[in-house]
Amino acid sequence: MEKADGQVRVVSRDPSGAEQSVTVDRIVSATGYRPDHSIASELRLDLDPVLGSTSQLAPLIDPNDHSCGTVPAHGVDELAHPESGYYAVGVKSYGRAPTFLMATGYEQVRSVVAALAGDWEAARHVQLDLPETGVCSSNLAEAQEQRVGLAAGISGGLLAAPLPVTTVSSSSSSSSGGGCCG
Numbered sequence: 120m121e122k123a124d125g126q127v128r129v130v131s132r133d134p135s136g137a138e139q140s141v142t143v144d145r146i147v148s149a150t151g152y153r154p155d156h157s158i159a160s161e162l163r164l165d166l167d168p169v170l171g172s173t174s175q176l177a178p179l180i181d182p183n184d185h186s187c188g189t190v191p192a193h194g195v196d197e198l199a200h201p202e203s204g205y206y207a208v209g210v211k212s213y214g215r216a217p218t219f220l221m222a223t224g225y226e227q228v229r230s231v232v233a234a235l236a237g238d239w240e241a242a243r244h245v246q247l248d249l250p251e252t253g254v255c256s257s258n259l260a261e262a263q264e265q266r267v268g269l270a271a272g273i274s275g276g277l278l279a280a281p282l283p284v285t286t287v288s289s290s291s292s293s294s295s296g297g298g299c300c301g
Contacts (some may be wrong), residue, residue: 120146160204161200173198173207173216180216187218192247194230205233223247 121128123142130140154171156164167177175197180190198206206212208231209224226247234242 135178152217153215154207155205156207159202159205159297165200169216172216173200175199176212177214177216180213180218182216182218185218187220188249190218190220190223190230190249192226192243192245193223194227195242198231204235213263220249222249236237277295 120129126142126144127146128140129146130138156166156171166172167174167175167195169282170177170181172180176193179185179193179197195206198208199211200206208227210219212224212227213219226245230242230245233239
């Protein structure tokens with residue numbers, strides 16, 4: 120780091136020694152994360168005192184016991200609070216645990232939406248299969264070189280290949296007779 124004209128120039132080097140730099144007005148040290156639950160302060164929440172996730176989810180995501188790929192599948196039951204109909208999903212549901220993956224969030228949302236729509240069978244049929252290795256790389260240089268994309272529990276990383284687009288017409292969806300999100 121070099122100070123110049125009220126700004127700071129930050130220089131980094133990759134593993135091969137190549138330098139990159141950026142000049143900034145301010146450096147913010149974000150050394151930890153705690154979700155802000157104040158928007159729900161009038162609701163009855165059941166938060167784990169250490170992680171800040173629901174008490175049911177905390178033992179499943181505890182970083183002392185799990186990495187990203189070893190977190191078991193979970194859904195509406197583990198995300199529920201005493202306040203009926205209130206669920207925190209996505210990274211906020213994990214509190215301070217650093218083990219969240221986007222694929223987990225997608226499945227959380229699918230499960231909660233199914234429950235809110237009244238399809239409890241689909242809500243409780245949690246469908247998440249994460250590999251136990253290769254998802255949470257601590258070697259960032261290697262991950263960048265391999266261009267694995269975002270860790271998402273999807274082989275090759277998120278959007279390593281184009282996603283298929285499907286059109287669903289209203290007439291075919293009403294005649295299928297299935298649940299909402301199954």
